[in-house]
Amino acid sequence: MGGWAIAVHGGAGVDPNLPKERQEEAKRLLAHCLDIGISALRSNLPAIDVVELVVRELETDPLFNSGRGSALTENGTVEMEASIMDGPKRRCGAVSGLTAVKNPVSLARLVMDKSPHSYLAFSGAEEFARKQGVELVDNEYFVTEDNVGMLKLAKEANSILFDYRIPTIGTCGAGAAMDSPLQMNGLPISFYAPETVGCVVVDKEGRCAAATSTGGLMNKMIGRIGDSPLIGAGTYACDLCGVSCTGEGEAIIRSTLAREVAAVMEYKGLNLHEAVDYVIKNRLDEGKAGLIAVSKNGEVACGFNTTGMFRGCATEDGFMEVGIW
Amino acid sequence: MGWAIALHGGAGDIPLSLPPERRLPREAGLRHCLDVGITALKAHKHPLDVVELVARELENHPHFNAGKGSVLTTAGTVEMEACIMDGKTKKCGAVSGLSTVVNAISLARLVMEKTPHIYLGFDGAEAFAREQGLETVDPSYFITPENIERLKQAQEADRVQIDYTQPVQKEVKNGAAVANGDSQIGTVGCVAVDVEGNLASATSTGGLVNKMVGRIGDTPIIGAGTYANHLCAVSATGRGEAIIRGTIARDVAAVIEFKGLSLVEAAAYVVDQVPPGNAGLVAVSSTGEVAMPFNTTGMFRACATEDGYSEIAIWDSPSK
Numbered sequence: 001m002g003g004w005a006i007a008v009h010g011g012a013g014v015d016p017n018l019p020k021e022r023q024e025e026a027k028r029l030l031a032h033c034l035d036i037g038i039s040a041l042r043s044n045l046p047a048i049d050v051v052e053l054v055v056r057e058l059e060t061d062p063l064f065n066s067g068r069g070s071a072l073t074e075n076g077t078v079e080m081e082a083s084i085m086d087g088p089k090r091r092c093g094a095v096s097g098l099t100a101v102k103n104p105v106s107l108a109r110l111v112m113d114k115s116p117h118s119y120l121a122f123s124g125a126e127e128f129a130r131k132q133g134v135e136l137v138d139n140e141y142f143v144t145e146d147n148v149g150m151l152k153l154a155k156e157a158n159s160i161l162f163d164y165r166i167p168t169i170g171t172c173g174a175g176a177a178m179d180s181p182l183q184m185n186g187l188p189i190s191f192y193a194p195e196t197v198g199c200v201v202v203d204k205e206g207r208c209a210a211a212t213s214t215g216g217l218m219n220k221m222i223g224r225i226g227d228s229p230l231i232g233a234g235t236y237a238c239d240l241c242g243v244s245c246t247g248e249g250e251a252i253i254r255s256t257l258a259r260e261v262a263a264v265m266e267y268k269g270l271n272l273h274e275a276v277d278y279v280i281k282n283r284l285d286e287g288k289a290g291l292i293a294v295s296k297n298g299e300v301a302c303g304f305n306t307t308g309m310f311r312g313c314a315t316e317d318g319f320m321e322v323g324i325w
Numbered sequence: 326m327g328w329a330i331a332l333h334g335g336a337g338d339i340p341l342s343l344p345p346e347r348r349l350p351r352e353a354g355l356r357h358c359l360d361v362g363i364t365a366l367k368a369h370k371h372p373l374d375v376v377e378l379v380a381r382e383l384e385n386h387p388h389f390n391a392g393k394g395s396v397l398t399t400a401g402t403v404e405m406e407a408c409i410m411d412g413k414t415k416k417c418g419a420v421s422g423l424s425t426v427v428n429a430i431s432l433a434r435l436v437m438e439k440t441p442h443i444y445l446g447f448d449g450a451e452a453f454a455r456e457q458g459l460e461t462v463d464p465s466y467f468i469t470p471e472n473i474e475r476l477k478q479a480q481e482a483d484r485v486q487i488d489y490t491q492p493v494q495k496e497v498k499n500g501a502a503v504a505n506g507d508s509q510i511g512t513v514g515c516v517a518v519d520v521e522g523n524l525a526s527a528t529s530t531g532g533l534v535n536k537m538v539g540r541i542g543d544t545p546i547i548g549a550g551t552y553a554n555h556l557c558a559v560s561a562t563g564r565g566e567a568i569i570r571g572t573i574a575r576d577v578a579a580v581i582e583f584k585g586l587s588l589v590e591a592a593a594y595v596v597d598q599v600p601p602g603n604a605g606l607v608a609v610s611s612t613g614e615v616a617m618p619f620n621t622t623g624m625f626r627a628c629a630t631e632d633g634y635s636e637i638a639i640w641d642s643p644s645k
Contacts, residue, residue, distance in 0.1 A: 090570040096541075097446060117540045118566045122422060122447040124539015223449015224442045225421075232548040232572040250443050254415045256548035259572045260579075267583030285415075 003298040003316030004041040010064040012247040012290030014308030030312035047201040047209035048086040055105040058197035070215020078142040081229040087208035087237035094229040097122035102135040154219040198244030202294040208242035227252035232259035251287020276303040327631030332515040334625030336605030355627040372517040376527035380430040383513035391513040395531020397476040403467040412524030412553035419545035422447035425461040479535035514560030522611040526558035543568035548575035563604035592616035
């Protein structure tokens with residue numbers, strides 16, 4: 001009991017046919033981010049600082065769907081969102097509709113620390129970013145070639161596409177989608193790789209924190225807001241735990257997934273692992289999602305009802321694991 | 326068991342000395358909206374239709390902080406948000422950052438029914454409204470002289486005002502509470518249940534006076550300002566930031582489910598957890614109960630149940 005713990009994720013819902021190199025690449029990045037978090041925890045940084053640090057790293061790397069490498073809107077642009085929550089007083093900050101802010105999670109932190117509000121969006125958020133002097137870049141910075149190709153595919157399939165990271169060979173298309181019977185958000189799994197990112201941490205003092213960041217759904221409508229910036233849905237932290245979710249945004253919102261883990265611990269007295277199992281099993285209905293969570297007692301848990309979730313976790317007693325399946 | 330409906334026009338520091346010219350139009354508004362809701366329920370309209378209908382009426386009423394009569398951002402503009410949720414399916418729709426849509430709640434409903442998404446904001450939401458042929462007007466339509474005055478006061482006092490906050494005197498009393506005077510309007514909301522136990526919730530607002538442009542409050546956040554499932558439907562009002570942190574609307578249902586409390590006990594429990602002066606809510610349960618707790622000075626509210634009970638109130642009622 002006690003001690004620090006950390007978990008990171010790079011999204012739930014993975015194609016079982018994902019090429020080996022992609023899997024290794026993802027695991028390397030997750031391990032790298034875990035290391036950053038572990039070093040920070042060993043230097044006694046509080047949980048809230050650690051989650052921000054780690055998510056910044058995930059945003060900066062183009063591999064996952066957040067910051068650089070974000071999924072594209074129907075117009076081929078990037079609209080990013082993020083949220084962060086500090087367990088002890090349940091302070092929170094969230095942002096949506098960012099097009100120029102290099103690290104959305106840090107802007108969410110500033111909303112929490114430097115504004116009288118909890119959630120800022122679109123031009124108001126970017127104006128705030130400007131005033132705060134955070135690093136701004138052109139929208140093109142976030143757009144990767146992979147995603148431009150993905151958007152085209154999605155439009156051809158004429159449906160919302162979760163970020164699809166598997167490189168396509170010319171002949172790939174709707175046909176390839178029929179290879180696997182697995183589906184997410186109404187789409188064949190081979191077209192789908194959501195890769196929202198998140199981090200949850202409990203520090204040595206037992207303080208929990210959580211942060212989530214994403215570019216959202218490929219080919220989404222302009223102005224569409226998902227679960228990642230919504231406190232209680234994609235992100236939640238309180239005295240008992242810290243939670244970050246990923247997967248079908250609409251399902252996560254409807255089930256207030258992140259809050260649910262804490263509520264079940266608080267009102268039903270379940271421990272972290274029981275709470276995570278219970279929520280994944282009973283709260284998602286038809287929806288597909290995953291989550292990572294830590295408790296004030298230094299436990300770490302993850303749960304998902306999808307095929308795989310990019311994740312990593314570590315605890316102070318030396319336990320460390322990175323996995324996909 | 327029977328149908329039940331509850332609605333609110335906002336919770337806050339509504340002074341007991343509220344002058345008749347400010348109190349009467351709001352009471353009349355509540356009465357009118359309650360009647361609209363009751364008529365719809367008696368005509369066997371689905372609760373989703375009922376709460377949308379009532380919320381539209383409240384939005385159109387210029388004395389409540391939603392639609393026409395919305396409070397102003399720091400830039401003197403209107404940015405409206407709304408949310409609707411169906412208890413049985415847990416389908417929901419939300420919108421934020423609207424400046425020309427006459428009835429935000431109806432746009433939220435369209436997001437729920439006509440898109441694969443739950444939540445649209447700002448330009449994207451406005452574009453969708455036009456695509457759907459929803460009624461839009463010049464932004465000046467929503468702005469009322471009272472709200473221009475409220476903004477001026479807030480900027481002079483350099484503070485963000487919660488729904489119902491009295492203008493600040495030269496000296497500010499300690500704590501977050503404010504001084505005496507006028508300026509009472511608030512978020513609006515409606516919850517309803519029919520004889521079959523179908524539940525729905527709707528909330529709509531202009532937000533906080535002098536809020537930053539782009540600020541989103543609790544209203545469009547499922548689980549914070551609005552929630553409905555098979556047990557109950559909840560619509561909250563007050564200081565958005567506190568309601569978000571407390572996941573108020575979701576917690577009422579969670580407490581009923583996990584702690585076995587009744588609706589009234591659960592609603593009171595949840596409101597008690599919020600720092601005083603910050604929140605209120607209306608809720609109905611699948612069995613036709615109603616609860617309207619608040620920890621502010623007052624909350625504009627009304628409710629009715631099939632057995633003939635009805636109530637319109639602002640401050641504490643003796644039966645509380």
